[in-house]
Each structure stands twice: as C-alpha cells, then as structure tokens.
Amino acid sequence: MLKLGVVGLGLGMTHVDAAQQCGEEVALVAICDANRDRLQAVNGDIRRFTDYGTFLRESGADALVLAVPHDLHAKMTLEAMEHGKHVLLEKPMSTSVADGERMVASAKERGLSFMIAQNWRYTPWCRQIKSIIDSGELGNIRMIRSDWVLNFHDFYPKGTWIYDGQRGGGGAVIGLVVHNLDYLRFLFGEVRKVYAQHLYTDEWSSNRAENMSMIQFEFESGALGQMLTSYTPFINQDSGPLQVYGDQGMLTAKRMFPEHIYVTSSSRTSAEKAVDRRFDEVSVEPGEPFAVTQLRHFAECVKTGNKPISSGEDNLGTIRLVESIYESARTGEPVLVGCL
Numbered sequence: 001m002l003k004l005g006v007v008g009l010g011l012g013m014t015h016v017d018a019a020q021q022c023g024e025e026v027a028l029v030a031i032c033d034a035n036r037d038r039l040q041a042v043n044g045d046i047r048r049f050t051d052y053g054t055f056l057r058e059s060g061a062d063a064l065v066l067a068v069p070h071d072l073h074a075k076m077t078l079e080a081m082e083h084g085k086h087v088l089l090e091k092p093m094s095t096s097v098a099d100g101e102r103m104v105a106s107a108k109e110r111g112l113s114f115m116i117a118q119n120w121r122y123t124p125w126c127r128q129i130k131s132i133i134d135s136g137e138l139g140n141i142r143m144i145r146s147d148w149v150l151n152f153h154d155f156y157p158k159g160t161w162i163y164d165g166q167r168g169g170g171g172a173v174i175g176l177v178v179h180n181l182d183y184l185r186f187l188f189g190e191v192r193k194v195y196a197q198h199l200y201t202d203e204w205s206s207n208r209a210e211n212m213s214m215i216q217f218e219f220e221s222g223a224l225g226q227m228l229t230s231y232t233p234f235i236n237q238d239s240g241p242l243q244v245y246g247d248q249g250m251l252t253a254k255r256m257f258p259e260h261i262y263v264t265s266s267s268r269t270s271a272e273k274a275v276d277r278r279f280d281e282v283s284v285e286p287g288e289p290f291a292v293t294q295l296r297h298f299a300e301c302v303k304t305g306n307k308p309i310s311s312g313e314d315n316l317g318t319i320r321l322v323e324s325i326y327e328s329a330r331t332g333e334p335v336l337v338g339c340l
C-alpha cells in the first residue's frame with residue numbers, strides 16, 4: 001500500500017478525494033498547506049502540516065502529490081526527491097525545460113517514480129480517441145484543431161498567483177492549454193514547428209501573462225494544427241473541441257470536460273459517398289473518476305518501477321513545446337521545437 005501525502009489543497013482536494021476512493025492501494029497519511037483553513041476542511045485521521053520541510057521530515061509518506069503554484073514546482077519536487085519521496089506533480093511540470101531536466105535527472109539518480117498529472121491521458125474519452133487514431137481508420141492525419149477557453153475569473157479571485165506571469169510562467173498557454181498540448185503529443189506525436197501570437201488584455205493579469213493566444217503547428221508527421229485559448233472569455237463556456245481530419249475520415253470531440261465528452265468519427269469505409277456518412281457516437285461513458293485512475297497508475301508505477309504513461313521524462317517534450325510557443329510569441333517568428 002502506498003503511503004501518500006498531498007501538498008497544496010486547492011486542486012489538491014481532487015487528489016485527496018481520489019486517494020480516499022482508491023481502496024487498499026493507497027493510504028492518505030498526511031496533508032500539507034500553508035493555509036490552515038484549507039487543512040481543516042479535510043476529514044479523516046491524517047497528519048496535518050503547515051510547513052513543507054516538517055511535512056517532508058515527519059509525515060511518514062513514501063510519495064506525495066504536489067498541487068502548488070507553478071513557480072514552486074521545481075523547488076518543492078527537488079526537495080521531496082532529496083527526502084527519497086516519489087512525486088506525482090500537477091501540470092505544468094515546470095516553467096522551463098532546464099528545471100524539468102533537473103527534476104527528471106534527480107528522480108533517475110535516486111530510482112524514484114516521477115509522474116506529471118496530465119490527467120487527460122487517463123480519461124476514457126482520451127483513450128477512446130487514441131484507439132481510433134491508432135487503428136488507422138482515419139488514414140493519414142492531415143489537420144488537427146484543439147481549443148480551450150475557460151473564464152479563470154470565475155475560479156480564481158483577483159490577486160491570485162495564476163494572473164502573475166512571473167509566478168505562473170506565463171498565462172493561458174502554460175496554465176490551461178498545456179493539457180491540450182500534452183495530449184496532442186500523446187495522440188499525434190511531436191510538433192516540429194510552432195508560430196504563436198498572444199494578447200494581453202486582462203486587467204487582472206501582470207508580468208506578461210497572456211490571457212489569449214492563437215497557435216499554429218506543424219507536426220513531425222507533416223500534419224498541420226491550430227489552437228485557440230483564452231482564460232478570460234466574456235462568457236464562461238468550457239470548450240475544447242478536437243477536430244481531426246485524415247485523408248480517410250474525421251473525428252470530433254465536442255467537449256473536453258470528461259463527464260460530457262462526445263466523440264464521433266466517420267471514415268470512408270462507413271459509406272460510399274461523404275454525404276451518406278453517419279457520425280457515430282463512440283464514447284460518452286465517464287467510467288471511474290479519472291483522478292482515481294491516474295492515482296492508481298501512479299501507485300502501480302511506484303510498486304513496480306514501471307515508467308508512468310505521463311512520466312516526467314516524457315513531459316520534457318510538452319515543456320519544450322510550451323517554451324517554443326513563448327519564444328515564437330516573443331520574437332514574432334516561427335520556432336523549430338527543440339532547437340532553442
């Protein structure tokens with residue numbers, strides 16, 4: 001049984017709930033948050049810490065989930081690893097490739113599991129999409145579009161670290177569509193070239209936190225991609241369609257939120273003429289909460305030493321892509337990913 005601690009109790013509460021639903025595989029032994037009120041909101045006979053150093057020394061946890069502001073990800077992960085703890089770290093892994101490489105190297109040196117909570121990879125809809133893409137029924141994938149807009153003002157009060165580009169490592173790209181970027185790599189392979197333009201129109205944001213971005217991609221496969229994101233749309237309507245066009249068929253995912261995802265696909269083999277093709281719903285079942293699936297996978301990897309599906313090592317590719325997007329927006333030029 002994995003003895004787990006959870007650090008940071010905003011989104012971290014999802015991990016607390018997941019740990020309590022995992023049954024015998026995971027025991028939640030401790031929680032840590034600098035905010036005492038958040039510590040008190042958790043039920044159960046568990047140890048509670050306001051100081052991270054004391055938590056690392058005294059909690060008795062073998063592994064921890066870190067769900068803290070982005071600028072603390074590398075520092076707190078490295079400290080945890082120095083104490084011999086396995087780490088499941090919230091997205092984004094880091095605000096720079098260099099920090100990511102330090103964490104990956106530390107985990108390797110100490111034989112620790114290091115996994116990033118890129119939770120879309122653990123959802124039934126993402127698995128369904130992957131199985132359709134991998135089956136080859138859509139033929140060669142030529143064009144991909146993936147968006148996400150979400151009004152952060154409804155979730156994070158003014159003054160929260162997420163609006164500070166220094167603390168967040170940027171804005172909507174690193175804070176929101178890092179999910180889309182990671183799963184595009186998971187589904188379609190690496191991106192070769194990006195071109196990005198950002199807008200900075202949010203009064204609550206500072207230090208170059210972009211609240212809107214448009215990105216153009218060229219994948220190594222030759223496919224073209226496009227992404228639109230904003231964390232301050234006037235109307236808060238979760239969106240995140242995935243549109244995939246292959247030369248033998250297409251696939252659409254209508255919403256990214258896992259409970260309501262609606263995937264349809266159609267291929268040349270399903271009808272003689274395009275006009276006769278029917279779009280079949282292929283997945284709407286939510287299954288178990290994906291945070292539970294994700295945590296079970298982490299516990300399994302700690303036990304077996306297997307590499308996680310969303311390992312830190314794999315995630316270097318996602319952070320490299322994020323860094324290239326920021327470089328393109330800064331210079332106004334297309335950037336070859338991995339050539340920075």
Ligand SMILES: NC(=O)c1ccc[n+]([C@@H]2O[C@H](COP(=O)([O-])OP(=O)(O)OC[C@H]3O[C@@H](n4cnc5c(N)ncnc54)[C@H](O)[C@@H]3O)[C@@H](O)[C@H]2O)c1
Binds near residue numbers: 009032052
């Ligand atoms: N996977 C998702 O869908 C998703 C959704 C939201 C947030 N996140 C990620 O979760 C992480 C946290 O975001 P959030 O929305 O919960 O932020 P938040 O500000 O609501 O919560 C962060 C918590 O960390 C605590 N904290 C900060 N510094 C600390 C320290 N030194 N020691 C102990 N506790 C400390 C704060 O008191 C706060 O309670 C970020 O990486 C964010 O990107 C992921």
